[in-house]
Amino acid sequence: MKILVVDDHALVRAGLCQVLQGLAADEVTEVIEAPDCARAFELAASHPDLDLVLLDYHLPDMNGLAALSIFGERHPELPVVILSGSANPSIAQRVLAQGAAGFVTKSGLSDELLHALRQVLSGEVYSPAEFRPAPNTESTSSDIKAPVFTPRQLEVLQLLLGGCSNRDISEQLSLSDETVKNHVSSILRGFGVKTRTQAALEAGRWGYDKAAPVGR
Known part of the structure; x- marks a missing residue:
C-alpha cells in the first residue's frame, strides 16, 4: 500500500503518517509526503504504483479544486481524497462533483479517516452523511442512452x-x-x-x- 499525503504542515503530515499505519492489518502502508502541490505532482509522476492521494484542500500554491483537476487529467485512475480543516458542505459537494473519491474533515476522528480510506480503496466514494447532497428527484430524460461497451x-x-x-x-x-x-x-x-x-x-x-x- 502506497499513499501520497499532501499537506503544508509537517506536524499534520507526521500525524497522518502515524494514523495511516493502521489502514491495513496485513501489510505495511508506505507514506510519501509532499508540502505543496508542485512537489505532489512530481511524486505522483515518479511513483506510478500509488494507491491513493490524501490531499489538503488549502495549500499555499493551489486550492484543492485546481489540484484535483490536475490529478484527474494526469492520473485518472488514481483516487484522491480531500482533507479539509473547514466543515463546509458546499466545498464537500464541489470536490465530490469534480471527481474526488472522498471528503474528510480534519476535525474528525482517526477511525473515521481510516473508514473513509478503506471505503475509497474498495472502489467506493466517501463523504460524511451530513455533507451528502439531497437526492435528485428529477427523472432522467428518455433520450439519454446508457453507454455501450465491448x-x-x-x-x-x-x-x-x-x-x-x-x-x-x-x-x-x-x-x-x-x-x-x-x-x-x-x-x-x-x-x-x-x-x-x-x-x-x-x-x-x-x-x-x-x-x-x-x-x-
Whole structure:
C-alpha cells in the first residue's frame, strides 16, 4: 500500500503518517509526503504504483479544486481524497462533483479517516452523511442512452469497480499496461467523465455495478 499525503504542515503530515499505519492489518502502508502541490505532482509522476492521494484542500500554491483537476487529467485512475480543516458542505459537494473519491474533515476522528480510506480503496466514494447532497428527484430524460461497451471493456469495468488498479487489471486479464490504459480511457469517454471515481458513480447510475463480469 502506497499513499501520497499532501499537506503544508509537517506536524499534520507526521500525524497522518502515524494514523495511516493502521489502514491495513496485513501489510505495511508506505507514506510519501509532499508540502505543496508542485512537489505532489512530481511524486505522483515518479511513483506510478500509488494507491491513493490524501490531499489538503488549502495549500499555499493551489486550492484543492485546481489540484484535483490536475490529478484527474494526469492520473485518472488514481483516487484522491480531500482533507479539509473547514466543515463546509458546499466545498464537500464541489470536490465530490469534480471527481474526488472522498471528503474528510480534519476535525474528525482517526477511525473515521481510516473508514473513509478503506471505503475509497474498495472502489467506493466517501463523504460524511451530513455533507451528502439531497437526492435528485428529477427523472432522467428518455433520450439519454446508457453507454455501450465491448465485452473486454466490460471486464475491465468490473475490475475497476472492484477497486483494482491498472496494474491489477493488467495481471488478471493478461493485458499490457498500455492496453488497459486504452480501455480505461474508453470507459471514461463512454460515461462522459474524467476520473475513475466519476465512472464508478455513472456505472451505478446505469446499473453496470450490478452486472456480472463477462467471462474470458
